Amino acid sequence: xxxxxxxxxxxxxxxxxxxxxxxxxxxxxxxxxxxxxxxxxxxxxxxxxxxxxxxxxxxxxxxxxxxxxxxxxxxxxxxxxxxxxxxxxxxxxxxxxxxxxxxxxxxxxxxxxxxxxxxxxxxxxxxxxxxxxxxxxxxxxxxxxxxxxxxxxxxxxxxxxxxxxxxxxxxxxxxxxxxxxxxxxxxxxxxxxxxxxxxxxxxxxxxxxxxxxxxxxxxxxxxxxxxxxxxxxxxxxxxxxxxxxxxxxxxxxxxxxxxxxxxxxxxxxxxxxxxxxxxxxxxxxxxxxxxxxxxxxxxxxxxxxxxxxxxxxxxxxxxxxxxxxxxxxxxxxxxxxxxxxxxxxxxxxxxxxxxxxxxxxxxxxxxxxxxxxxxxxxxxxxxxxxxxxxxxxxxxxxxxxxxxxxxxxxxxxxxxxxxxxxxxxxxxxxxxxxxxx
Amino acid sequence: xxxxxxxxxxxxxxxxxxxxxxxxxxxxxxxxxxxxxxxxxxxxxxxxxxxxxxxxxxxxxxxxxxxxxxxxxxxxxxxxxxxxxxxxxxxxxxxxxxxxxxxxxxxxxxxxxxxxxxxxxxxxxxxxxxxxxxxxxxxxxxxxxxxxxxxxxxxxxxxxxxxxxxxxxxxxxxxxxxxxxxxxxxxxxxxxxxxxxxxxxxxxxxxxxxxxxxxxxxxxxxxxxxxxxxxxxxxxxxxxxxxxxxxxxxxxxxxxxxxxxxxxxxxxxxxxxxxxxxxxxxxxxxxxxxxxxxxxxxxxxxxxxxxxxxxxxxxxxxxxxxxxxxxxxxxxxxxxxxxxxxxxxxxxxxxxxxxxxxxxxxxxxxxxxxxxxxxxxxxxxxxxxxxxxxxxxxxxxxxxxxxxxxxxxxxxxxxxxxxxxxxxxxxxxxxxxxxxxxxxxxxxxxxxxxxx
Numbered sequence: 001x002x003x004x005x006x007x008x009x010x011x012x013x014x015x016x017x018x019x020x021x022x023x024x025x026x027x028x029x030x031x032x033x034x035x036x037x038x039x040x041x042x043x044x045x046x047x048x049x050x051x052x053x054x055x056x057x058x059x060x061x062x063x064x065x066x067x068x069x070x071x072x073x074x075x076x077x078x079x080x081x082x083x084x085x086x087x088x089x090x091x092x093x094x095x096x097x098x099x100x101x102x103x104x105x106x107x108x109x110x111x112x113x114x115x116x117x118x119x120x121x122x123x124x125x126x127x128x129x130x131x132x133x134x135x136x137x138x139x140x141x142x143x144x145x146x147x148x149x150x151x152x153x154x155x156x157x158x159x160x161x162x163x164x165x166x167x168x169x170x171x172x173x174x175x176x177x178x179x180x181x182x183x184x185x186x187x188x189x190x191x192x193x194x195x196x197x198x199x200x201x202x203x204x205x206x207x208x209x210x211x212x213x214x215x216x217x218x219x220x221x222x223x224x225x226x227x228x229x230x231x232x233x234x235x236x237x238x239x240x241x242x243x244x245x246x247x248x249x250x251x252x253x254x255x256x257x258x259x260x261x262x263x264x265x266x267x268x269x270x271x272x273x274x275x276x277x278x279x280x281x282x283x284x285x286x287x288x289x290x291x292x293x294x295x296x297x298x299x300x301x302x303x304x305x306x307x308x309x310x311x312x313x314x315x316x317x318x319x320x321x322x323x324x325x326x327x328x329x330x331x332x333x334x335x336x337x338x339x340x341x342x343x344x345x346x347x348x349x350x351x352x353x354x355x356x357x358x359x360x361x362x363x364x365x366x367x368x369x370x371x372x373x374x375x376x377x378x379x380x381x382x383x384x385x386x387x388x389x390x391x392x393x394x395x396x397x398x399x400x401x402x403x404x405x406x407x408x409x410x411x412x413x414x415x416x417x418x419x420x421x422x423x424x425x426x427x428x429x430x431x432x433x434x435x436x437x
Numbered sequence: 438x439x440x441x442x443x444x445x446x447x448x449x450x451x452x453x454x455x456x457x458x459x460x461x462x463x464x465x466x467x468x469x470x471x472x473x474x475x476x477x478x479x480x481x482x483x484x485x486x487x488x489x490x491x492x493x494x495x496x497x498x499x500x501x502x503x504x505x506x507x508x509x510x511x512x513x514x515x516x517x518x519x520x521x522x523x524x525x526x527x528x529x530x531x532x533x534x535x536x537x538x539x540x541x542x543x544x545x546x547x548x549x550x551x552x553x554x555x556x557x558x559x560x561x562x563x564x565x566x567x568x569x570x571x572x573x574x575x576x577x578x579x580x581x582x583x584x585x586x587x588x589x590x591x592x593x594x595x596x597x598x599x600x601x602x603x604x605x606x607x608x609x610x611x612x613x614x615x616x617x618x619x620x621x622x623x624x625x626x627x628x629x630x631x632x633x634x635x636x637x638x639x640x641x642x643x644x645x646x647x648x649x650x651x652x653x654x655x656x657x658x659x660x661x662x663x664x665x666x667x668x669x670x671x672x673x674x675x676x677x678x679x680x681x682x683x684x685x686x687x688x689x690x691x692x693x694x695x696x697x698x699x700x701x702x703x704x705x706x707x708x709x710x711x712x713x714x715x716x717x718x719x720x721x722x723x724x725x726x727x728x729x730x731x732x733x734x735x736x737x738x739x740x741x742x743x744x745x746x747x748x749x750x751x752x753x754x755x756x757x758x759x760x761x762x763x764x765x766x767x768x769x770x771x772x773x774x775x776x777x778x779x780x781x782x783x784x785x786x787x788x789x790x791x792x793x794x795x796x797x798x799x800x801x802x803x804x805x806x807x808x809x810x811x812x813x814x815x816x817x818x819x820x821x822x823x824x825x826x827x828x829x830x831x832x833x834x835x836x837x838x839x840x841x842x843x844x845x846x847x848x849x850x851x852x853x854x855x856x857x858x859x860x861x862x863x864x865x866x867x868x869x870x871x872x873x874x875x876x877x878x879x880x881x882x883x884x885x886x887x888x889x
Contacts, residue, residue, distance in 0.1 A: 203781050204647040204758060206730070206738060270726050270744055272714030275840065275884045287712035289728040291649070291740070297781030299647070299758075301740050303712065303728065309884030310840030311710045319646045321760045324736065388749025431716055431726075432748025 045359050046099065048074035048119030050112045050134050051126030052086040055148055059123045059178075060090065062352035063146075064097045070356055071097050074104035074118035076111025077126070078230045078412070083107045109412055116141050121355060125178070127233040128153050128240050132161040133407045135175065139168045144364070146355050148178035150249050151375045153241025155437075156402030158376050165368025176355040177367035179253040179374060183350035186330045186340045187254065194258055198336050199320025202259065202298045207251035208313040209304040214246070216280040225416035235282030236426075238403040238417050242284050244382035245375075248304040251316055252292075252381070253374035254327065255300055258318060263373050264292035264300070266392040269384030273428055275307040283418055283426035290381035302381065388431030399437050484808055485563040487514035487555040489577060491526035494591050494621075495568030499530055502564070502589070502804045503537050508812055511537050514544040514558040516551035518569075518673060523547065549862060552577050559586045562811055564617075570676045571596050571684040575603035576860055578618075578820070582611045587811055589804070590820070591621035593692050594827045596684040597888070598851030600859070601827050608820030615816075619807035620823040623799035624697050624767075626806060629792040633764055633775035634701045636790065641777055642759030645702050648739040650694035650755045656745040659721030661876050668868040678721020678878070680834075681855035681869040686720075687713070687727045687837065688830040691743050694755050695731075695833065696826040697766055698739050701757045705829050706731035706739060708844045713837035715880045717746060722870050722878035729833035741833060762789070772796075840883025851889045 047063045049056045052075055064070050072090050077083040087105045091098045104118040112134050116122055122138040124131050125148035132152045135145045145168070152158045168175040181187050194202070217232040233239040240246055256262065271288035273281075286307050292300040305312075316327035323334015330340035358365040380396035404417055418426050486502055488495050499512055512530060517523040523545055531538045546554040552573070556565050567577045567590040574594050581588050588611070595601040611618050624630055637645065659678035662671045676683035683689040699705050709731045713724035725746055731739035755766035763781050768774040776783075777790040810817030828848050835851075836843040856862065856869050872878050881888075 200760075203760060204738075268742075268750065270712075270728050270742060272716050272726055274712075274714035274724070274880075275882055285714075287714060287728075289712060289742075291742075295782065299649070299781070301647075301649075301730075301738070303730070305712060307840060307884050311836075311842045313710075321643075388744070388746060390750050428716075431744075432746045 043069050045070045045356060046073035046118065046120045047071070048076075048104070048115035048122050049086070050076055050115050050122060050124045051148075052077035052082045053125065055178075056123055056125035057086050057089070058348055059125055059146055059148065059352060061093075062346075062349045063121070063123065063356055064090075064094050065349065066352055066356040068096065071099040073099045074115040075100060076106050076108075076115045078107065078109060078111075078227075080107040083111075109410065112137065116143055119143055121146065121174070121359060124148060127230060128246070129157070129238065129403065129410075130407060132157045132164055136160055136164040136167070139164050139171060139173055139175065142171060142173065144174040144176075144355065144359055146176045146178065146351065147371075149253075149371075149375075150241055150245040150378060151177065151371050152379070153245050154379060154402050155376075155396055155399035156406075158372060158379065158397075159400065161375065162368065162372050165366060165372065168364070169366050169368070172364045174355055174358040174364045175366055175368065176351055176358070177371040178351065179250065179367075179371055180347035180351055181250055181254045182257060182370070183345070183347040183354065185342060185345045187327075189340055189342060190325065190327070190330050190332075191257055193332065193338055194318065194320070194325060195260070198323060198332055198338060199318065199325055199334055200322030202318055202320050204298050204319040205255050205258075205300045206317040207248065207255060207300060207302040208315050209243075209247040209251055210311060210313045211247075211306060212308045212312070213276050213281060213286070213306040218280055224413070225419055226412060226414055229282070229416060230412070232280065232282060235280065235284050236418070237283050237429075238405070240284075241379070241403070242288075242382055243286075243304045243306055244288050244290060244302075244385065245378045247306075248288070248290070248302055248381065249374060249378035251302060252300075252377045253370070254316060255318075256374050256377060257370070259294060259296065259298070261370060261373065262294050262296055263393050264294055264377060264380070266390050267292045267381050267384050268390050269381055269386075269388075271385030272431075275310065277425055279420045279424045279426065283428055285385060285428065288381070288385045290384060292377070292381070383436045386429035386431065386434050387436060391437065395437055401436050483509040483511050484811060485511055485513045485559055487516070487559050487563070487565045488512060488526070489516045489552040489555050489565060489567055490569035490591075491515055491517040491523045492568065495566055496526040496529055497800065498566050498568055498589060498591065498621075498804075500533060501798075501800045502566075502808065503534050504801050505805045505808050507805070507809055510808065511539050513539050514546070514555040515540050516546040516555035518547070518549065518551070518670075520547050553580060556581050556584055556586055559584070561585050563587065564589055564807065564811070567591065570673065570682045571689065572600075572682050572856060572859055575600040575607060578604060578611070579607040582607045582614065582616060585614060585616065587617040587807070588820070589619045589621075589807060590823070592823070593684045593689045593830065594620070594823050595831075596681060597831065597854050598848050599854050601824060601831060602849070604827065605821065605824040608818075608824050611820055612818055615814075617807055617810045617817045618820040619803055619817065620819040621803075622693060622696050622819065622823065622826070623803045624693055624773075625700065625819070626802040627773055627796060627799045628794050629773040629775040629796050630697060630766060632792055632794070633766060633773075633777065634697075636777060637701050637757060637759070637764055638703060641762065641790075642757065642764055643761030644735075644737075645757050645759045646737050647758045648698040648702060648737075648756065649742070649758075650691070650698050650739070651742045651752045652691045652694060653742055653744040653749070654751040654753055655747050656717065656720065656725060658717075658719040659878070660719075662872060667864050668871075669862070669864045669866055672868055672870070675721060678723055679870060680722060684827075684830070685834055686723050686725070686745055687729070687741075687743050687834045688827070690745075691727075691741060692826060692830040694767075695739075695741060695830050697755055698741075698757070699826065699829060701764070701766060702733060702737060702739065704733055705825055705845065706832065707734050708732050708842055709832040709836040710842040711833055711837035713881075713883070718877045720745065720880070722880050724837060724880060727833070727837045729837060731829070731833065756783070835888045838881035838883065838886050838888050840886075841889075843889065847889055853888050
């Protein structure tokens with residue numbers, strides 16, 4: 001347990017008391033909890049962080065920037081030091097909005113419970129395996145949710161995500177997706193141009209997320225094998241879902257948007273590891289290519305890479321019958337040339353504006369309609385690369401596969417699900433032998 | 438040199454040379470499109486063959502040549518590095534073709550210089566079959582062209598930038614000498630492909646924006662080298678597992694598809710970037726999977742997918758996509774069954790055309806064309822185009838091995854060589870790639886490996 005910190009959060013107790021009464025009132029009066037929870041006069045919105053890495057901190061900072069009424073009430077991380085660093089940071093950076101206490105700034109795998117309890121809105125950006133589970137626990141408790149991508153890393157997680165989104169809808173709670181491209185004003189205008197026909201019919205798309213390895217963290221002394229996986233979670237399949245789910249999902253979500261939320265019929269994948277060897281890279285592949293087919297015709301050639309010293313590119317090239325869109329440059333060339341010149345926003349700020357705004361207005365936002373299928377799209381591509389076998393939409397959406405161990409069985413003191421071999425490398429999936437579905 | 442269009446016939450220069458050399462009568466009839474008098478028939482009607490490289494493909498190519506019509510053909514010399522390979526091939530061909538095989542022991546040659554002796558058995562109207570491995574193709578073409586002998590060369594044609602330039606230089610001289618050179622891109626002589634690609638060039642699917650080609654099937658594994666085996670001999674006997682020998686899986690196996698896709702597009706790509714890796718160590722020093730993204734000058738893309746593993750999904754097929762429709766260039770190996778569709782969705786309801794004609798065996802067709810050209814002294818030289826396809830293929834492989842974007846010009850200017858002095862290779866030469874302490878041959882490591 002961390003040291004007690006009293007931040008003097010007078011709202012804390014009364015808030016909880018209020019919720020109890022208002023929940024009862026809501027139940028009796030048929031009022032929505034989400035609406036009533038905030039509208040009832042207490043003008044504070046308490047957010048809590050599950051995960052104290054860069055992404056969750058960024059989300060919390062953006063939420064706090066929405067106004068002085070937003071307070072950071074709670075936070076948790078698996079590791080005490082990571083939580084403490086962010087606690088100290090927010091306390092210093094947002095002295096009037098930091099409302100955490102020794103009771104609400106906690107660490108360990110059960111910390112999420114305390115955060116959910118202490119918050120009106122929970123920001124979830126931790127080891128991705130747990131995203132949809134924590135979202136479910138938050139919604140069950142009547143709390144709004146911001147959920148970072150990937151929202152799930154396996155079909156079982158997607159099934160849970162769908163249940164969570166349905167539950168949020170029933171309870172009039174917001175669940176806001178971290179697919180941040182959707183909140184970019186430039187991308188919104190660009191997508192509108194494409195939907196209005198500026199490049200004609202889309203006939204082919206190439207998506208790329210090609211870069212050096214995402215943050216790798218060497219094994220510190222004193223951690224158990226399982227703890228090291230959490231410490232360096234991005235590089236372990238069972239926690240992160242690997243790079244199609246982690247990175248390429250951004251491109252895939254954008255292109256599903258461009259294709260009016262059409263889902264692929266099937267995909268073909270190739271992947272492996274050729275450069276990023278050593279235990280810091282966990283058990284990920286370092287290159288993937290997935291070709292998706294869509295009933296409306298176009299193929300989506302999607303590729304991601306995490307290798308040092310190699311060609312890099314981050315773009316989507318959308319080919320149409322009348323022109324080509326270069327996505328990240330917001331440039332369209334063809335029969336009609338177009339370039340976005342309007343104001344650009346920060347999508348990470350925009351997603352918190354949506355969340356906080358929805359709470360203030362009592363108008364819940366639910367991104368389930370897009371985020372579930374974009375997540376499935378990534379997962380089917382990831383599995384196709386691992387197995388060497390194409391995956392259909394019906395297969396992935398009908399599957400129950402969950403990376404072992406299942407969320408409910410994860411403990412920090414359990415035996416690690418994978419261990420490095422004599423060369424210091426973790427076993428990788430072997431296409432042609434590995435099966436997931 | 439800048440790339441020509443892959444659809445191009447031999448350049449006009451050689452055509453002019455040919456006309457000058459062969460005299461006005463022949464020129465007049467050739468221009469009139471009438472059968473040219475049998476220049477070759479004047480003395481001895483028989484075209485003699487020498488086989489250099491007595492493996493399955495070389496032996497098969499001889500059988501294809503001996504199956505043509507138009508005049509007598511005879512195998513007169515054979516060369517290989519390994520006596521058992523030569524004997525096996527000789528026995529097989531003798532059993533099948535009897536009197537068309539005239540290769541007495543004094544015209545059976547073994548060794549690294551055997552190719553010279555075999556080529557020396559031929560005259561100006563004869564053909565040498567270069568069917569060893571890509572590492573040796575340029576130097577053998579060079580020798581044959583120097584001797585004024587016609588050539589049939591199996592793919593692939595070179596392994597790196599310098600020996601591709603060597604191939605192209607020899608190709609240029611072969612054009613100047615009006616030699617006939619056929620190459621092992623037999624799909625270029627497939628009726629179904631010819632027709633569908635003509636339709637693409639006529640604009641039936643609009644502007645071609647993407648092509649995708651797949652060679653995705655089971656592996657050729659590299660066994661462990663027996664302790665007593667000579668390293669050079671072992672690697673030469675497992676060409677598919679060693680880049681320096683065969684140019685590697687991607688090129689030696691996928692260059693057909695790359696060539697056909699570029700033919701359909703009507704140009705060569707300008708650059709490539711790629712991914713590859715090795716999931717099974719039995720692949721030798723090879724990657725066992727590749728994705729190559731080629732970019733053409735107009736921004737169109739060619740995606741090449743290559744995988745050599747068991748237990749995975751298999752396909753061996755080629756497709757082209759245009760602004761107004763799409764094309765099936767090959768449904769399966771040996772059965773192109775080409776089709777056109779009015780949209781990108783390649784389902785039966787969208788099909789607007791399919792090839793209905795007969796598809797003669799392209800391995801025989803390529804020989805009929807070559808031998809007819811020799812007998813009639815009509816232009817037939819595929820060497821330059823083959824070398825250019827090799828450049829395209831090397832761009833893709835190099836991009837996969839190095840992790841870098843690779844341009845056409847970089848390959849053409851590259852000084853990187855897998856083997857410093859291939860002309861003087863012997864069984865005592867240190868192997869260009871050495872097995873690791875665990876008996877595993879190291880494969881490329883993108884980001885670190887240099888091949889330019």
